[in-house]
Amino acid sequence: MTKSVDQNDQTSFSAPIEDLQVRIAFLDDLVEQLNQQIAVQGQEIADLRRQMQFLYQRVDAADLSEGIAPFDPLTNRPPHY
Template sequence: MTKQLNHTNDHASFSAPIEDLQVRIAFLDDLVEQLNAQVSKQSLEIAALQKQMQILYQRVEASDLSEGIAPFDPMSNKPPHY
């Protein structure tokens, strides 16, 4: 009778840590899926931002900024608080 009781206690003492590990693995699997979804979303956003930056750089390179900007002379163009 004592052997059977000890066997039951051994089984219970082994199953509790295993169940805890299974629960932790389930949570970790869910966390990995959430992080993967977030990384995928951010990857798409980064690609869209890179396209927008490329368009802006092309516009800046194509435009002639020298016509609209007057030369700056620090001696004659002092800010009003000087």
């Protein structure tokens, strides 16, 4: 009789253990996917920073004095005012 009780105990313990193993495998896969996504986004952020730096350099190097007058809100009022 103790043998059948031991098998029932072993069966009752193995099901939750298998469930936990499946969940751990799923979480491992999820962590790996998230790490890959973070790596991709990190590269995209680095690219965007380089592009912004390039644009700032172009704006700083551009001579904006010709053709564009400074805006004066007192003299340059829109016609609907």
